[in-house]
Amino acid sequence: MPITLEVEGDCLVPTDVKIALYRIAQEALNNIAKHSGASRAQITLHCQPHQVSMNIIDNGHGFDINQVAPGSFGLGNMQERANQIGALLKIESKAGEGTEITVDWHDNAGEVSK
Secondary structure (H helix, E strand, O other): OOEEEEEEOOOOOOHHHHHHHHHHHHHHHHHHHHHHOOOOEEEEEEEEOOEEEEEEEEOOOOOOHHHOOOOOHHHHHHHHHHHHOOOEEEEEEOOOOOEEEEEEEEOOOOOOOO
């Protein structure tokens, strides 16, 4: 299956964030290959100072997110990795319309409290 990768900006982030994003992408692509019936997938990284947004989109048959078994290993694993780096994970999918996974990470270490 062809996979397109697009990177915008310089992704200068801590090593633990890089590893978590890599593992989330790896799990998402594994799920796409095993379950989606997709013929293509796209990964996009939007990088700005102190933040990264990663989108993974496929053209597969999609699924009803509410019908996923609690504790689903693949989706649960992605959520756990996102939580470990303080990122927000969002999964959108509809039957017949493919799936989009978004991970948003922001480095809040430099923020000043008011």
